[in-house]
Amino acid sequence: MRAKRLYCFFLCIVLFFCSSCNSKSRSNKIEKNFFAMDTAMSFKLYGSCSDDDLNKISDEIILTINSIDKEFSSYIENSQTYNINHRTQNICEISPEMYEILAKAQDIATLSCGAFDYTLGTLINLWDVKNKTVIPDQNLICDVLEHTGYKKTSVDYDCTEEKYYFYCSDSKLQIDLGAVIKGYAADKVYQICLDYNVYGLISIGGNITAIGNKENGKGWEIGIRDPMGTQSDYITTITLYGGMNTSTSGNYERFFYYEGVKYHHILNRLTGYPAKSKLTSVTVTGPSGVMCDMLSTACFVLGYEDSKKFLENYENKYTAVFINNFGDVMI
Amino acid sequence: MKKIKPGDIAVIVFFILLAVVSALVLWNGDNNKKTERLIARISINGENFTSVDLNSINEAYYIYPTEGVSILVENGRIKFAESDCKDKICVLKGWLDSKGDCAICAPNMCIISIEGGDIDAIAG
Numbered sequence: 056m057r058a059k060r061l062y063c064f065f066l067c068i069v070l071f072f073c074s075s076c077n078s079k080s081r082s083n084k085i086e087k088n089f090f091a092m093d094t095a096m097s098f099k100l101y102g103s104c105s106d107d108d109l110n111k112i113s114d115e116i117i118l119t120i121n122s123i124d125k126e127f128s129s130y131i132e133n134s135q136t137y138n139i140n141h142r143t144q145n146i147c148e149i150s151p152e153m154y155e156i157l158a159k160a161q162d163i164a165t166l167s168c169g170a171f172d173y174t175l176g177t178l179i180n181l182w183d184v185k186n187k188t189v190i191p192d193q194n195l196i197c198d199v200l201e202h203t204g205y206k207k208t209s210v211d212y213d214c215t216e217e218k219y220y221f222y223c224s225d226s227k228l229q230i231d232l233g234a235v236i237k238g239y240a241a242d243k244v245y246q247i248c249l250d251y252n253v254y255g256l257i258s259i260g261g262n263i264t265a266i267g268n269k270e271n272g273k274g275w276e277i278g279i280r281d282p283m284g285t286q287s288d289y290i291t292t293i294t295l296y297g298g299m300n301t302s303t304s305g306n307y308e309r310f311f312y313y314e315g316v317k318y319h320h321i322l323n324r325l326t327g328y329p330a331k332s333k334l335t336s337v338t339v340t341g342p343s344g345v346m347c348d349m350l351s352t353a354c355f356v357l358g359y360e361d362s363k364k365f366l367e368n369y370e371n372k373y374t375a376v377f378i379n380n381f382g383d384v385m386i
Numbered sequence: 387m388k389k390i391k392p393g394d395i396a397v398i399v400f401f402i403l404l405a406v407v408s409a410l411v412l413w414n415g416d417n418n419k420k421t422e423r424l425i426a427r428i429s430i431n432g433e434n435f436t437s438v439d440l441n442s443i444n445e446a447y448y449i450y451p452t453e454g455v456s457i458l459v460e461n462g463r464i465k466f467a468e469s470d471c472k473d474k475i476c477v478l479k480g481w482l483d484s485k486g487d488c489a490i491c492a493p494n495m496c497i498i499s500i501e502g503g504d505i506d507a508i509a510g
Contacts, residue, residue, distance in 0.1 A: 261510045269506075276425070276437070280510030284444055289508050291449075292425060292437040303510035338509055376436065382447045386436055 082270060084255075085109040089117060092124045092237060094260030098244070101270070102253035112251050116244050120259070123240045126152070127232050129176060139221055140176060140229040146222050149210070154219035156235055156345065157210045163349045164205035166368050170361075171353035172205050172324045176229025184320040184329075188311045196327040202227040203324055237262050238302055238348025245298075245344065254297070264344055267297040282307040282335035282378055291384045293340060293376065302347035304355040305336035305378075323356050332358035333380050341373035351375070359385055424485060424500060426464045428457060431495040439505065440464060440483075455494050464498055466491060 082101040089096055098116065102109060129136045135153045149157070160173040177199045181191050208223045208230070241264040244257050254267030256275055265275050274296040278289030282305055295301060306319035306329070323330040332355060339351040350373055354362035359377050366373055377385040424440040428451050435451045443461040450456055454470030463483035466476040469491050476491035488499035 256507050258507055258509075261508075263507050263509045275506040278439060278442070278505045278508040280508050281442070281444065282510075284442075288444065289439060289442050289505070289510075290447075292439050292505060293509075294434065294437065301509045305510055336510055382445060384436065384438075384447065384449050386449075386451065 083109055085113050087113050087117070091117070091120045092128070092240070092260060094237070096120065096257075096259050098255060098257040100248065100253045100255035100266070102251065104251070104253070108251070109253070112247065112253060116247055116257075119243050119247060120240050123236060123243060126150075127156070127236050127239075129229070129231055129233075136230060136232055139223075142221075142223070142226075145224060145226065146220055149219050149221045151219055153221070154210050154212065156232065156239055157208075157221060157230075159345060160232075160235055160349060161205060161208070161210065163346075163353060167353040167357065167365055169205060169324050170356040170365075171234065171349050172203065173230050173232060173235065174203050174205050174208055174228050175322055175324055176231040177202050177227065178322055178324070178327060179231050179233070179320075180229070182318075182320070182322060182329075184309050184311060184318065188313065190313050190318060200324070200327045202229075204228070234304070234352040235345060235348055238300070238343070238345035241300055241344030241348075245300075256295075259344075262300065262302040262344060262348060263295065264300045265295040265297050277301060279303065279338050279376055279378070279384075280305070280307075280336070281382075283382055290378060290382065291376065293338070295340065298342060299340060300342070300344040300347045301338050301340045302344065302351040303336055303338040304351040306330075306355075307335060321352060321355050330356040332356060334358060334377055335380055335382075336378045337362070338376045339373055340375070341369070346373065424462065424483075426459070426482065426498055426500050429497045429499075435496075438464060440500070451496055452494055455491060455496050457498065464500070465489070466496075466498070469494060469496075 082103060083106055084099065084101050086099040087097060100109060125131055126134055127136050128134050129140060131137060135150060139147060163171045181195060181199050202225055207225045207228055211220050213220065237259045241257060241259050241262050245264050245266055248266040257264045263277055268274055274294040276292050277295045278292050281288040281290040304321060306321060310317050310319035319329045321330050334355055337351050337354040339347045339354060341347050354375050357365055362375060366375060379385065426438045426440055428435045430452050438459050440462050443459055446458060446460040448456050448458055448467060456468045458465055458467035463481040465481045466489055469476050471491055471493040476489050479489040482489055482498060482500050485500055488497065490497050
């Protein structure tokens, strides 16, 4: 009798461990850190599929990001952006994907009154904040500014030919999709992960996408980087639920000092100079990665007060966390 | 019904200890890569407004969750700095610095509560 009871007890303990082990091994995990689009990227994904399958998904994600870069980077010869910037006529054919991106960019440029403007290619090249340490000549800035402006461009779909077109009235105008492509890539990667039924977090140059919630059903805790600190310091956190993205625009990554003044890479088309909005970073959260990417740039240029009004256009679908020059966090 | 002998108790205690130790080992194994953090959550009108990691504050700063309320954050602690409410109970509550601490400003429907948490990624 006693032996029986002990046997039952022992069996219960064995079953308990079996069930614990099962729940732990239900999800395999893959974690990757890599460099693409001139920035650091990483993801950690979980799924009930095998390690081999997770490796295949990981390869597909990296391949997708690299092909998006190849297709939309201004600096890669024969990319769509390169072809637009080297057009010989004021009209050129574009892919449906480029049409989709430019149509959204046009909308946000219009709603933000040019605070976000994807037609600053010549101005961005003139400043070249990544490589230069002196500010451009004022006359050059004025000359270049004449060849910018989203109002000079438009996109269209010809349903008879089933072709997409980009029009521009200014032959010297150049587009730059630096504030768009990372978010666009995040949306594509998100779709891949959904197709393969895996969940986790993707970070594309600081733009973060949550694919599903954590295994316990809770959202992911995301720290917003402290602009005054190192890459691992964060000033506040937000909870990111499955299907949501964050994108941060800040002046602490790409900048140089000239005669004691800081010049960063987020340019304001109205002045031709880096935006002076008393902000050091803006993090926008919402359901579309590409929208978050563009909106964070727009909000950074607009500043806190104007951004609050601007974001009302999106009826709480997109929210922002602002950090000002004093390090104050504002919502 | 036979009486339980000391040997039976010893066996039962042994298995319970084994289960507890194994559970702790498994739990730590799952979480040892995460950093334990003290997170202050601020909510307005029942909606999560923002969360602050109190372990990562280098310099004190203010948060303005709603008109009339300012919250001061320092390394490891947080408090209502100012409020336009009548009785100022929230401000008088002082610093919150431990897991489970909370302060409420009812007129402004603002709540600060502290919980332990993990960070999964950094944006920016």
